[in-house]
Amino acid sequence: MTVEDERCMNLVNQLNRDIQGFIRKSIESSSFNIEKWSPLSYGSETIRCWEIKGCRNEECPSYGDQDYRCWLTTGTLCSGQVQGEFAKKIKTCFDCEIFKNISGDSLGLLYENINILIFHIEEKTIRLRELAIKDPLTGLYNRNFLNEVIKREASWAARTSSPLSFLMLDIDSFKQVNDTLGHSVGDHILKEAATLIKKNLRETDYLFRWGGDEFLIILPNTDCDKLINVVPRLLTAVDGWNKDSEAGYGYKLSFSIGCSTCTRGCDYLKALEEADSRMYQNKMEKRNNVSDGSNS
Numbered sequence: 001m002t003v004e005d006e007r008c009m010n011l012v013n014q015l016n017r018d019i020q021g022f023i024r025k026s027i028e029s030s031s032f033n034i035e036k037w038s039p040l041s042y043g044s045e046t047i048r049c050w051e052i053k054g055c056r057n058e059e060c061p062s063y064g065d066q067d068y069r070c071w072l073t074t075g076t077l078c079s080g081q082v083q084g085e086f087a088k089k090i091k092t093c094f095d096c097e098i099f100k101n102i103s104g105d106s107l108g109l110l111y112e113n114i115n116i117l118i119f120h121i122e123e124k125t126i127r128l129r130e131l132a133i134k135d136p137l138t139g140l141y142n143r144n145f146l147n148e149v150i151k152r153e154a155s156w157a158a159r160t161s162s163p164l165s166f167l168m169l170d171i172d173s174f175k176q177v178n179d180t181l182g183h184s185v186g187d188h189i190l191k192e193a194a195t196l197i198k199k200n201l202r203e204t205d206y207l208f209r210w211g212g213d214e215f216l217i218i219l220p221n222t223d224c225d226k227l228i229n230v231v232p233r234l235l236t237a238v239d240g241w242n243k244d245s246e247a248g249y250g251y252k253l254s255f256s257i258g259c260s261t262c263t264r265g266c267d268y269l270k271a272l273e274e275a276d277s278r279m280y281q282n283k284m285e286k287r288n289n290v291s292d293g294s295n296s
Helices: 003-028 086-093 106-133 143-160 174-181 183-199 230-249 268-288
Strands: 164-171 206-209 214-220 255-262
Touching (some): 003 106, 106 143, 143 206, 143 214, 143 268, 164 268, 183 206, 183 214, 183 230, 230 255, 255 268
Antiparallel strands (some): 164 214, 164 255
């Protein structure tokens, strides 16, 4: 067997191992991140696109990467702009002189084409899952994803005897926004409200669009008495939004809030209903204190 034959055999074996690994992971998990395959070596050196092109843009995700496969990295800055979406980015990569370096090696090209195909499938899978679990207007999780999260978090809370809290928020007088300012403005305020809430949560918290102008936050390992950071941060952020935007919209943003905590052995569905009931009670108290009787 010649050196070239041996090299080809090693490459085929590596290719089979990688494909088998991909199949195993895809069977074991409905969602997993595909790691880069082992970098192919042509001769004694690995091809580095940033070196060959003399690129000095250190902000590019591929800058300094020892694996030459910039075509598998989203967010690169080739062509002077961010190429964020993998499916669109790869169109330009096929014409790249660096990618063409492997065209003369049939096995190497086969390896890379399969590699690209798998990354393309992964991207499509991620996008389809996001469409299934996220609200298209606000980008927040939707109620389809709620069942999956709440069962998992309730199970974890029960095993660890940790509290699990639900915080329900409803935008006050939102019907007034749609009636007087129009649904387009209403949608814009909904998106800004969602962003406002999300920015003031912990990484471990989950934020859902519960209904039209209602939001639900699931807070693991937290009880209602310990929301001393989340709620004040949110109210401060709302005050800041009103200072910047109230005059432009002719609307003052505020939320009615209700909280409940599920401890070990409790029915989390009843805890959800309790949070919703307390939020509604908070809204009714506000209405009783306002003489204009504006509706939400």
